[in-house]
Amino acid sequence: MxxxxxxxxxxxxxxxxxxxxxxxxxxxxxxxxxxxxxxxxxxxxxxxxxxxxxxxxxxxxxxxxxxxxxxxxxxxxxxxxxxxxxxxxxxxxxxxxxxxxxxxxxxxxxxxxxxxxxxxxxxxxxxxxxxxxxxxxxxxxxxxxxxxxxxxxxxxxxxxxxxxxxxxxxxxxxxxxxxxxxxxxADEPGWLRGLHDPHVARALAAVHADLAAPWTVSALARAAGLSRAAFARRFTATVGQPPMQYLYGTRMRRAMTLLRAEHATAAGVASRVGYASEASFAVAFTRHTGCPPGAWRRRSRSRTAAAGAGPPSSPAPPVTAEGALARRW
CATH class of the missing domain: 2.60.120.280 (Regulatory protein AraC)
Structure with missing residues (x-):
């Protein structure tokens, strides 16, 4: 795909x-x-x-x-x-x-x-x-x-x-x-422009194909077929943010999705998004969201339950555009 x-x-x-x-x-x-x-x-x-x-x-x-x-x-x-x-x-x-x-x-x-x-x-x-x-x-x-x-x-x-x-x-x-x-x-910086650049696109594809890999700027540069310095400059200019910042944001978003799942453990999520230990993952996740993974999961499920979407253990329902349209348009 x-x-x-x-x-x-x-x-x-x-x-x-x-x-x-x-x-x-x-x-x-x-x-x-x-x-x-x-x-x-x-x-x-x-x-x-x-x-x-x-x-x-x-x-x-x-x-x-x-x-x-x-x-x-x-x-x-x-x-x-x-x-x-x-x-x-x-x-x-x-x-x-x-x-x-x-x-x-x-x-x-x-x-x-x-x-x-x-x-x-x-x-x-x-x-x-x-x-x-x-x-x-x-x-x-x-x-x-x-x-x-x-x-x-x-x-x-x-x-x-x-x-x-x-x-x-x-x-x-x-x-x-x-x-x-x-x-x-288009020629303005952004994620879509990154897909149009063959070197940056290879790095983006590598990240999304294997988010758990031990990615570094050097490793991504090799995937892109560029030197480390040339890749870092090119990725930042094309996508609009440095490669490791993009990687971090992508890992945290995937972690949040996985934590909403009923049976995902923090340790299991950590390994799937590229962290060698649950502790290092917890530090990174807390920096991103303001609270540890367990507290974030409880808060997310409490919000779901308060909204009438089911018991706290149920995964959050998808946001439908039809519902949003009825509320706002």
């Missing part, structure tokens, strides 16, 4: 139902964050305003994926000074999946959805970009975008029994392909 697929399985990508927005100028919608968003401009044009970044002009056929769940706005051209309508308020007052807003001007149709990561603190997620923009060419999206979004649009308009499942599976494919597009075209 390729590394992108492996990591997306680790972070547990889940997509939610989509809604079809029919918007006539002037209009301005605010998405307050908390969900990782997907927007497909089916027709018309609009402006994406991501907090802290310059506005992006979007047109028919454009796809935008927001992997970091950042607050943002969509609006008609020239709407910057208008009051923004909350997308959540619009959804609450409109039954069904087709939502309408705005005035009497130019029509823009946007298919909007959301997705979650079951492990949003995974080190790879921190390295995802804030915005993945797959632009259309002369109003025509790339073939893979057209195929998937056409099916999504049909489900959003005409959905029947099983429609949410269909849209979730289509969205999984759309998000994955968008991340692959960014991997192949």
């Amino acid at each position: 390729d590394l992108l697929s492996s990591v997306l399985r680790e972070v547990r990508l889940e997509s939610a139902a989509y809604r079809l927005l029919e918007l006539r100028a002037p209009w301005r919608l605010r998405f307050d964050g908390g969900l990782r968003g997907v927007h497909v401009v089916a027709c018309g044009r609009c402006v994406l305003r991501l907090d802290g970044e310059p506005p992006r002009d979007l047109g028919a056929g454009d796809l935008v994926v927001l992997p970091q769940a950042d607050a943002h706005e969509l609006g008609s051209v020239g709407s910057a000074g208008r009051p923004a309508l909350s997308s959540l308020d619009l959804a609450r007052r409109t039954p069904g999946t087709r939502l309408a807003a705005g005035g009497a001007g130019e029509l823009t149709t946007v298919v909007c959805g959301a997705f979650t990561f079951g492990d949003g603190d995974h080190p790879a997620v921190a390295g995802f970009p804030r915005c993945v923009h797959v632009p259309a060419v002369d109003g025509q999206p790339p073939g893979w975008v057209a195929g998937v979004t056409g099916a999504l649009l049909a489900e959003a308009r005409d959905g029947g029994p099983g429609s949410e499942v269909v849209m979730a599976r289509l969205s999984d494919a759309l998000v994955t392909r968008a991340l692959r597009h960014h991997l192949q075209t």
Whole structure:
């Protein structure tokens, strides 16, 4: 399995139902964050305003994926000074999946959805970009975008029994392909750029294939086919953090996942994430989370039980995008 697929399985990508927005100028919608968003401009044009970044002009056929769940706005051209309508308020007052807003001007149709990561603190997620923009060419999206979004649009308009499942599976494919597009075209530092660099990708693949190995910078450099100094510089510049910091974060996230399992012992988890002793693992884990492994496990299970998810010994249920969408969108 390729590394992108492996990591997306680790972070547990889940997509939610989509809604079809029919918007006539002037209009301005605010998405307050908390969900990782997907927007497909089916027709018309609009402006994406991501907090802290310059506005992006979007047109028919454009796809935008927001992997970091950042607050943002969509609006008609020239709407910057208008009051923004909350997308959540619009959804609450409109039954069904087709939502309408705005005035009497130019029509823009946007298919909007959301997705979650079951492990949003995974080190790879921190390295995802804030915005993945797959632009259309002369109003025509790339073939893979057209195929998937056409099916999504049909489900959003005409959905029947099983429609949410269909849209979730289509969205999984759309998000994955968008991340692959960014991997192949972007040049800013991040985990996806690391996959595009053949030397760094070999090191990343080695780490994820055998997290328990006694990795050092020198050992990872050998896996990458570079000298130690050249590898350290290249990894840091490409991924955005030093190799051992990435390794440490990856091991701790895996340890937290394993500790949630009912029968995993601290000693067993230690050996599976590359620590020679339970004591050294406990020190590293406490540094990362602020409490020892046993206390962290008890706290995690207490939170699960308090939330009504079952007895303290039960593993935590997955976070579903459908539930998140119902609460926030």
